[in-house]
Each structure stands twice: as C-alpha cells, then as structure tokens.
C-alpha cells in the first residue's frame with residue numbers, strides 16, 4: 275500500500291498577531307491543494323481553535339506539544355485529553371527545539387507519545403542528529419536511540435498513528451537543507467531500523483517525512499526520493515510558498 279504524502283507546517287512561536295494568523299488561513303483556503311496530500315498545520319496553542327474554525331476542513335490542525343497527564347496541577351501545560359476534546363487530531367512531539375531548549379529527554383518524549391496515543395491523538399514524532407553527531411558519523415545511531423525509547427512503549431498497532439519527522443538539527447532554520455541523498459539515506463536507515471525493531475509491515479507503512487530548511491525551491495527534488503514521504507516545514511510554512519511545498523508531488527502546479 276502506497277504511503278500518503280504528508281506535509282506539515284510547524285508555525286513554531288509565529289505569527290505574533292491574530293491578523294497574521296487569519297492571513298495564513300486565507301492563503302491556504304484559496305489555494306488549489308493536491309488532494310492526494312495530507313496537510314496539517316501546527317500553530318501556537320493560543321491559535322489552535324481560532325485557526326481550526328476558519329480553516330478549510332481538508333487541512334488538519336496539530337498542537338506543537340502536549341503533556342502526558344490528563345489534568346492536574348501542571349501550570350502552562352496542555353493535556354492530550356484537552357486536545358481531543360477540542361477536536362485537534364495531531365500533536366508534534368520531540369521537536370529538537372523542545373529537546374534542546376526545554377530539556378526533553380527521549381524517555382519523556384516516549385511517555386508523551388504513549389499518553390497522546392492513549393487519548394487517540396496522532397503523533398508527528400521528531401528525531402534527528404546535530405551537526406557534531408553527523409560529522410562523527412553518528413546519524414543512524416542517534417536516530418535509532420531517539421526512536422528506541424518510543425519503540426519500547428508502543429504496540430505494533432500504535433504505529434498507524436505515528437508520522438516520523440526526520441529533522442537534522444543542523445538543517446533547522448539555517449537555510450542549509452539536507453541533500454536529497456542525505457535525506458534518503460537517513461530515511462532508509464530509519465525504515466530499516468523500524469523493520470528490525472518493530473516489524474517489516476510497520477516499516478513499510480509508516481510515513482517518514484523530512485524537515486529542515488524545506489522551501490518551494492528544494493522540495494521537488496527531495497520528494498523524488500523513495501523514502502521521503504513528505505515534509506515538516508518551519509519558516510516556509512508561514513509564506514505563500516507553503517502551497518508549492520504541499521503540491522510538491524504534482525507534475526506541475528495546479
């Protein structure tokens with residue numbers, strides 16, 4: 275079974291006005307989007323519901339993070355149950371900015387992933403190596419270690435709700451995109467690991483998307499690689515070119 279192409283927009287802590295948020299929705303609402311691509315946008319938590327309300331229904335909305343408890347004294351956190359109650363279907367977990375700036379360990383990411391799935395959320399699970407790790411030839415090992423923590427807490431059937439985002443840290447927000455062969459190699463290694471650690475069926479069906487300085491100019495070449503099943507886009511998801519990235523698989527723009 276072919277894996278459905280997936281394009282996510284991670285707005286991070288942008289935009290900084292309700293007006294700009296509405297403009298992003300307007301761009302997507304009036305665009306001709308490839309109907310074969312699953313499209314998900316992840317605004318800051320404060321804009322989740324207002325954006326969902328004004329956005330076309332074939333574009334889904336995702337949280338950028340959640341906690342692992344249903345409720346309680348956890349100031350500043352949002353629970354998976356609250357996301358589900360608000361009809362938010364996806365959550366991004368393990369983004370490198372969460373791992374680095376907010377000290378999230380792979381074990382915490384695994385605990386959050388388990389909790390999100392228990393609430394029936396789908397998860398965009400981010401992994402990826404730093405420049406230092408790549409230069410030390412540790413890319414596959416780092417990705418496997420980050421994934422292993424999650425593999426250990428999931429059942430085989432849980433994987434249908436996971437999209438893996440391979441996001442090399444050195445490519446995020448730097449303008450230094452991975453070459454299509456670097457992305458393909460990392461994705462193939464991740465798929466081989468899934469085959470061994472979970473099952474060949476899960477490896478075959480799980481989408482592995484690439485993130486890190488994806489633009490309208492480089493997305494088509496990346497999308498030709500057999501193990502690149504889509505993108506998680508940061509900066510460019512705030513611009514009109516996000517539409518071209520969503521349509522990367524089309525022969526020509528519609």
Ligand SMILES: O=C(CO)COP(=O)(O)O
Pocket residue numbers: 284369441445446447448449485486487488506507508509510
């Ligand atoms: O972190 C990213 C998506 O989650 C990628 O960010 P950029 O596309 O801005 O490099």
